[in-house]
Amino acid sequence: MEEAHNAQVDKRLVRRSFDRAAADYDAHAVLQREVGNRMLERLEYIRHEPRVILDAGTGTGTGASGLQARYADARVVALDLAESMLRIACPVRPFWQRWRNAPVPVPVCGDIDQLPLRADSVNMVWSSLALQWCNDLSVSLAEFRRVLVPGGLLMFATFGPDTLKELRTAFNAVDGYRHVNHFVDMHDIGDLLVQGGYAAPVMDMEFITLTYAGLSEMLREIKAIGAHNVTAGRNPGLTGRARWHALEQAMETFRQNGRLPLTWEVIYGHAWKPLEAPRRTDVQPVVWQSRKS
Secondary structure: OHHHHHOOEOHHHHHHHHHHHHHHHHHHOHHHHHHHHHHHHHHHHOOOOOOEEEEEOOOOOHHHHHHHHHOOOOEEEEEEOOHHHHHHHOOOOOHHHHHHOOOOOEEEEOEOOEOOOOOOOEEEEEEEOOHHHOOOHHHHHHHHHHHEEEEEEEEEEEEOOOOOHHHHHHHHOOOOOOOOOOOOOHHHHHHHHHHOOOEEEEEEEEEEEEEEOOHHHHHHHHHHOOOOOOEOOOOOOOOOHHHHHHHHHHHHOOOEOOEEEEEEEEEEEEEEOOOOOOOOOOOOOEEOOOOOO
16 A cells, blocks of 8 residues: 555646746657657547547647647647646747637646546547556546547557666665656556446557666756656655765666667557447457567
């Protein structure tokens, strides 16, 4: 029970972290942009023409902009917990855009676990690398299902348990505190989709590895995208010189070709809200794995 408690994400810290990271976020969010682009490419193989789209966890709005460009006539709702992110995602439109009534994403500040939207109000929920900041995915998925219209599409990407595995191992050699956020396994997410009443869920995953010259650069990059540890079991103090040296030594065991690798396990999924209430709940989700670096 204590381990589960320590893995709980503090939403206040999440909001504060991303508010602080907003101004420089796009300069460092290479992985986030790449995952978002890969999600957009997957839409080529899905037949769906949504009129209202919710981008849940929009960040600086790159996904919302891509969705608006793809579905020009759709209304895109850009939702995020951090107001500073929304100011970048949805800036005030210039007069010529207002005059032409060009569609742009609509900003909404809110929490995925308590969506400020009415039931059956959106045709597609899109969420790129935001679900890992939620404490109970069953709650998050239930909220997505609530706001989807029957026949609506849920499409998401999140991080799996092998994410930051090198850093987790190195920290474990230094102390007993939790330094890396908790991530849910792909098969468990698939089970939650089935249990939550979604139809035809499909899951797959890939590994993406980024490399760094040293530990300082790695941790600066993680902090710059607001992705540092925000769990209850984190170390409340600063890392001393001796512990920092020990951490550097532990990370050096992973160095390859002069660079320090950092793994991100990216999980992709999509599912549908049934047109009718599902009659069976024991159907297993379609799952396959693709592993890339």
